[in-house]
Amino acid sequence: MSATLKDIAKKLGIHPATVSRALNPRTSHLVNAATVTKVRKAAAAMDYVPNPMASGLRTSRSHTIGVVIPDLTNPLFPGMVRGIQDTLSRAGYTPLLVNTDNDPDEEAHVVASLSARRVDGFILATARRDHPLLADLSERYPIVLINRVSDSVQLPSVAADEQHGIRLAVEHLYGLGHRTIAHVAGPPWSSTGHERAQAFARTMRDHGLSTAKHVAAVDGWSIDSARDVALRLLSSDPSITAVVGANDQLALGTIAAARALKRRCPRDISIVGYNDMPFMDIVDPPLTTVRVPQNEIGSEAARLILSQLVEDVVTPVKQVRLTPELVIRGSTAPLRAR
Amino acid sequence: MSATLKDIAKKLGIHPATVSRALNPRTSHLVNAATVTKVRKAAAAMDYVPNPMASGLRTSRSHTIGVVIPDLTNPLFPGMVRGIQDTLSRAGYTPLLVNTDNDPDEEAHVVASLSARRVDGFILATARRDHPLLADLSERYPIVLINRVSDSVQLPSVAADEQHGIRLAVEHLYGLGHRTIAHVAGPPWSSTGHERAQAFARTMRDHGLSTAKHVAAVDGWSIDSARDVALRLLSSDPSITAVVGANDQLALGTIAAARALKRRCPRDISIVGYNDMPFMDIVDPPLTTVRVPQNEIGSEAARLILSQLVEDVVTPVKQVRLTPELVIRGSTAPLRAR
DNA sequence: TTGTAAGCGTTATCAA
């Protein structure tokens, strides 16, 4: 179909190996400059496109990165995927994207199939804390974690500075006069949920506020789950005037719960989310939330994995934390005197 | 690293070719049943994983499908991508996903790079009507269009039944008593925008309603663009009591415009969207919209492309239309007497 | 039913 090195070589009356060397940026310096030009021109003219299966077979590098996402339909992830794609493709790499639905079995399965595809490395966005295959996998592949860090193994990661993000949320509420602030926390098995809950407790403590009985965790990142949990939390203590959700879905579920309890947001209760997913500016009420730089998380992760692929230098394990910012909208308001 | 056919052959004292035949479902019937069992067991024991680069090089099939999406961060697409992924991966194929940002140059570029990766076919979700490379590409690759059909070339496609969807929207409004119904149409260069505008005109005509001066097209599928267009449309004719947006973003922009003009939705004006993206149930007001089965569009497209890859039979060009349904929420209400 | 052998398109090593 498409022209091969051999075709170019024949046309030019030179050896295929020379053509290969001339076309490969890493070896073209070994070739006579005139030959290089000649070869490049011929290659362009015959629109030669290198066959990645052939070179991959020879070099055992697929120029392919496995990207493991819990669920692409969660609006948090497409932005990160975009960042990954753009940066990887600029470097000649192709991301292979898969979903796990937060199911460890499914994750094992997709990782195996990416591994069968001979990916050169992994970017993992799955946030389970106890991660059976992580230790094993990280011995055999370059890995970058995104949107989470690892508890056990020391691995490169790119995530938001959760402590900072939660602090922004809590201090925003504090500044509005709120003192009884609750937290609808993420699932305990989730790395981000865990981190944000810890950050919440610490920040509250720093302000001399108690969190006893004001933290409840969902068992899945869904609006419905959050609604149930928030319903119980809010009914248990009517003095709660503000809630920090561990992500936007949880904040949305909390808004729904408040509404069911006839507590108006933000009039009676202020609610803050986390992530700033698309359309959070037009929900009812517009959600005050902590914006994490999704695109940058993705592109930074791509850069980290690429840097691991040039193995000349053993890079130290980089754990990047990107700084989130608070976006103030309509779901938070000053505490009203009662 | 991982075991090869040769390793298994050596261990079993048979020839690699026999191992290959035994392991390949399409040729295993040529091999002694006992040998097959023996080989399978050995392969499992040595956890043999076939090398796709090697087999791809030999067969010139990558078992890979290029999936070209305008923008993954548009919530319309992740659902379709999920459907594609699930169905393809079940068949042993891997989707290679790329974005184009609706930019024809970028599209040419990503198609070229997928082509360089030797994809076995394409699923295209880009909705430009004048599609320079479509004719050419379709001669060299199996192709399935999703979320659109082709104007010129006759190509397999999977899309919503736009006529039906728009009819649902218009008749819902008609049933609520609305007679002066406007359409904020998609960009003229877009296939879906064009189709839906035509469907709108036809349905209105069927009901004896005029559309003159009540259709305006955006130049991009964005909320902001729709807001501007709707602002002009609604101010130009205050008798408009209902609007059909060509997609959810356009409906949201129209809601914003109505709000800016102090016309309350749904009290003063009813607005219907199209697609039912995630979270359209919790925007303000909850959006009445036409739901298209995103997942099914994706999985059906995957099935179509797979069927083209078994070239034994020349399948007739299938143009699948999936039936959308109306989801009634808070953005539409009965016409009020004035 | 199995073995032989060639080749897919590259690249790395060695020799010239």
Next chain:
DNA sequence: TTGATAACGCTTACAA
């Protein structure tokens, strides 16, 4: 600076 050669792991005529 270039050429020759072998090999990456697999599949597939063809022969036995």
